[in-house]
Amino acid sequence: xxxxxxxxxxxxxxxxxxxxxxxxxxxxxxxxxxxxxxxxxxxxxxxxxxxxxxxxxxxxxxxxxxxxxxxxxxxxxxxxxxxxxxxxxxxxxxxxxxxxxxxxxxxxxxxxx
Amino acid sequence: xxxxxxxxxxxxxxxxxxxxxxxxxxxxxxxxxxxxxxxxxxxxxxxxxxxxxxxxxxxxxxxxxxxxxxxxxxxxxxxxxxxxxxxxxxxxxxxxxxxxxxxxxxxxxxxxxx
Numbered sequence: 037x038x039x040x041x042x043x044x045x046x047x048x049x050x051x052x053x054x055x056x057x058x059x060x061x062x063x064x065x066x067x068x069x070x071x072x073x074x075x076x077x078x079x080x081x082x083x084x085x086x087x088x089x090x091x092x093x094x095x096x097x098x099x100x101x102x103x104x105x106x107x108x109x110x111x112x113x114x115x116x117x118x119x120x121x122x123x124x125x126x127x128x129x130x131x132x133x134x135x136x137x138x139x140x141x142x143x144x145x146x147x148x149x
Numbered sequence: 150x151x152x153x154x155x156x157x158x159x160x161x162x163x164x165x166x167x168x169x170x171x172x173x174x175x176x177x178x179x180x181x182x183x184x185x186x187x188x189x190x191x192x193x194x195x196x197x198x199x200x201x202x203x204x205x206x207x208x209x210x211x212x213x214x215x216x217x218x219x220x221x222x223x224x225x226x227x228x229x230x231x232x233x234x235x236x237x238x239x240x241x242x243x244x245x246x247x248x249x250x251x252x253x254x255x256x257x258x259x260x261x262x263x
Contacts, residue, residue, distance in 0.1 A: 042191070045189065069251065069252075071252075077256075078239060078254040078255060078256050078257050079192065079239070079241075079252070079254050080254070081251035081252060081253075084251065124191060124192065126192075126252075135180065135182075135197045135198075135199050135205055136194060136197065136207060136208070137182070137194060137197075137252070138194070138208070139184070139191045139192040139193070139194075140191055141189060141190060141191035142191045142192075
């Protein structure tokens with residue numbers, strides 16, 4: 037079945053630095069979503085990518101969907117302490133399991149002032 | 150305020166004692182789902198419901214039951230909890246399970262089974 041993998045599992049970043057987290061699927065995805073979970077909180081939707089090669093920006097966050105629609109990335113520039121948390125990507129199931137949504141294992145981000 | 154409400158927030162129980170975690174949404178969402186979160190494993194889907202009276206298994210349904218008698222409620226039932234069900238549980242909903250729908254999550258239920 038479909039598997040969604042995320043790397044790295046942990047990311048320690050100095051405040052002001054950039055970093056990227058990657059999401060890879062074993063199958064082609066119709067779309068991909070990204071969520072952020074603050075420590076002690078619940079996942080909150082960030083963005084959805086649908087088109088091959090799509091790039092979307094939210095302030096310092098840049099999201100990209102691969103040309104083959106099997107991978108995605110989240111790049112954060114000039115990291116701030118507010119970026120602390122775990123970032124998850126999520127991909128839908130195949131057409132015969134449309135209700136399934138599979139999450140990656142997440143990238144836990146720690147920011148050092 | 151639009152939200153997904155889960156109760157209780159924390160629960161400690163013993164092996165074999167049936168329990169129910171409630172989930173309610175006030176957004177008239179069709180789709181609801183339960184996830185468990187364990188360190189290093191991310192969020193794994195337990196069950197989901199596309200609409201009233203329609204439920205289906207996710208990736209880790211063993212040991213859990215759900216029901217969807219009303220649109221707003223989607224309780225998670227553990228008939229005979231075991232220690233390996235100790236986890237952080239999240240309920241989520243979306244308008245539908247269509248192409249562009251984002252999930253709204255509840256605040257979570259931390260369950261410990263002794």
